[in-house]
Amino acid sequence: MPFPEFLDPIALQLGPLAIRWYALAYIGGILLGWWYALRLVKTPAIWRPGQAPALPADIDDFILWATLGIIIGGRVGYVLVYDQDLLWREPLATFAVWRGGMSFHGGLVGVILTTIIFARSKRIPLLSLADIVAAATPFGLFFGRVSNFINAELWGRPTDAPLGVVFPGAGMLPRHPSQLYEAALEGVLMFILLRILTHKLGWLRYHGAVAGVFLMVYSLSRMAVEYWFREPDAHMPDLPLGLTTGLLLSAPMLLLGLGMTIWGLSRKRDVS
Numbered sequence: 001m002p003f004p005e006f007l008d009p010i011a012l013q014l015g016p017l018a019i020r021w022y023a024l025a026y027i028g029g030i031l032l033g034w035w036y037a038l039r040l041v042k043t044p045a046i047w048r049p050g051q052a053p054a055l056p057a058d059i060d061d062f063i064l065w066a067t068l069g070i071i072i073g074g075r076v077g078y079v080l081v082y083d084q085d086l087l088w089r090e091p092l093a094t095f096a097v098w099r100g101g102m103s104f105h106g107g108l109v110g111v112i113l114t115t116i117i118f119a120r121s122k123r124i125p126l127l128s129l130a131d132i133v134a135a136a137t138p139f140g141l142f143f144g145r146v147s148n149f150i151n152a153e154l155w156g157r158p159t160d161a162p163l164g165v166v167f168p169g170a171g172m173l174p175r176h177p178s179q180l181y182e183a184a185l186e187g188v189l190m191f192i193l194l195r196i197l198t199h200k201l202g203w204l205r206y207h208g209a210v211a212g213v214f215l216m217v218y219s220l221s222r223m224a225v226e227y228w229f230r231e232p233d234a235h236m237p238d239l240p241l242g243l244t245t246g247l248l249l250s251a252p253m254l255l256l257g258l259g260m261t262i263w264g265l266s267r268k269r270d271v272s
Helices: 021-041 056-082 091-095 104-122 126-136 138-150 178-200 209-228 245-266
Strands: 010-014 017-020
Touching (some): 017 021, 021 056, 056 126, 056 245, 126 138, 126 178, 126 209, 138 178, 209 245
């Protein structure tokens, strides 16, 4: 099928100011994640012994830290992994987030660092705060991948499947809408799974287990889509055995998530 003509990367044009769907995706994901994190800490029944490890005011304070971690980490991570020449051509452009180019893995590192610093400063159990952050993250992942589709970027490999899309700038062959596959896996499926773990199975009592599952599901989803459906980045070096940069960056996440989940489930703790 042809790429939908009504989809425009610019959501609203106000004179010289262009408001893009990509920027709105970040804003919407952060705001919804903030709202959901507040819902979690305001729901005593999912915590043991009936009190969350953080107050709503703590979540309000943390959202600024998380936003800085996402933006700075995502941009710096992108430049270091995908556009290293920019460091030599235009060093200050490393922080020019308005030019586009963000890395999930860089944003993840940024959020991890800000979570550690914030948890220590507020004396909040680190892994419990990580569980809250993980449970609230699928909103941003979903909107981010949908905006990738709207931008007609990060498209998939050629396919003859009925879902194939002819993306502008990607030739005449239909391609997998891999952005939407990732939106479904990393956003919708992830949210449903983490919702079951937190609200039905009571996994918030196992510090770090929810965050561990998040890391495992994301890495497995990303690796599956990268290996079978997503077109490798053209400007990245060819790797053997069908490996891509995204696959290599996701593999350590899988191991870390598995370790956190096992550790959390083996060390049941009451939140006090």
